[in-house]
Amino acid sequence: MDENFIHQLYLDHQRTAELPSPRLVEDWLNRLLQLLFPEYSEEHFASERVFAREFETNALKFLTILDVIRDKLERPASEVQTEFYAGIPAMRQSLMEDATAILNGDPAAKSTTEVIRTYPGFFTLAVFRVANSLCRLGVPLIPRVLTEHAHMRTGIDIHPGATIGRRFCIDHGTGIVIGETVEIGDDVKIYQGVTLGALSVDKSLARTKRHPTIEDRVVIYAGATILGGDTVIGEDSVIGGNTWITKSVAAGSKVYYRE
Numbered sequence: 001m002d003e004n005f006i007h008q009l010y011l012d013h014q015r016t017a018e019l020p021s022p023r024l025v026e027d028w029l030n031r032l033l034q035l036l037f038p039e040y041s042e043e044h045f046a047s048e049r050v051f052a053r054e055f056e057t058n059a060l061k062f063l064t065i066l067d068v069i070r071d072k073l074e075r076p077a078s079e080v081q082t083e084f085y086a087g088i089p090a091m092r093q094s095l096m097e098d099a100t101a102i103l104n105g106d107p108a109a110k111s112t113t114e115v116i117r118t119y120p121g122f123f124t125l126a127v128f129r130v131a132n133s134l135c136r137l138g139v140p141l142i143p144r145v146l147t148e149h150a151h152m153r154t155g156i157d158i159h160p161g162a163t164i165g166r167r168f169c170i171d172h173g174t175g176i177v178i179g180e181t182v183e184i185g186d187d188v189k190i191y192q193g194v195t196l197g198a199l200s201v202d203k204s205l206a207r208t209k210r211h212p213t214i215e216d217r218v219v220i221y222a223g224a225t226i227l228g229g230d231t232v233i234g235e236d237s238v239i240g241g242n243t244w245i246t247k248s249v250a251a252g253s254k255v256y257y258r259e
Contacts, residue, residue, distance in 0.1 A: 121170030
């Protein structure tokens with residue numbers, strides 16, 4: 001083996017060591033979700049004191065992760081940790097609303113327990129809301145590690161920078177793509193294969209709104225593609241399956257074919 005090649009690889013490994021291990025981040029996430037939702041937990045806690053200690057341990061693990069990238073943070077790692085965990089009660093409430101929305105939106109669902117334990121859409125939303133919270137706190141890289149973990153597990157690709165409102169319902173979910181600057185209102189429901197994407201992948205547009213806005217109570221059926229930062233789907237609209245939309249749709253519309 002070429003010695004110079006080995007040397008360059010070694011230097012790459014030394015530089016990459018400044019980043020937190022993806023496995024460490026995923027372990028932290030999985031433990032957090034187990035603590036937030038008993039449906040994910042594999043153990044019975046002997047007492048509330050033991051449970052509280054597990055939460056403290058999870059918070060310390062998160063601080064360890066942040067410490068690895070402390071030079072890339074906008075604020076001290078301890079402040080980010082404190083603010084993130086302070087927001088967890090509201091995050092869990094939002095996720096319980098998502099679970100209820102999925103239950104109410106899927107005739108096959110029998111309970112929120114079933115939704116939380118088995119539905120890929122809910123798992124992806126749980127990971128997204130964690131990642132989005134970190135994104136808003138200015139944490140780099142880790143939000144993408146989290147959402148790519150969910151992407152690999154479920155086939156649902158949601159960028160952590162997207163804005164998603166309350167009571168979001170994903171039915172089936174496989175193949176859904178939601179871009180970075182997408183804005184989704186409340187009580188929206190989308191099916192498998194939906195793409196909320198950009199009209200252009202030109203790098204110069206990176207800091208612009210490239211993805212569509214979906215207003216409240218919109219339903220988007222399987223395979224629909226909606227593109228463009230200026231594209232707005234008005235509230236209470238229904239977008240039919242396999243439609244291709246690059247222009248705004250008025251509130252209350254029913255669209256079955258559109259260019």
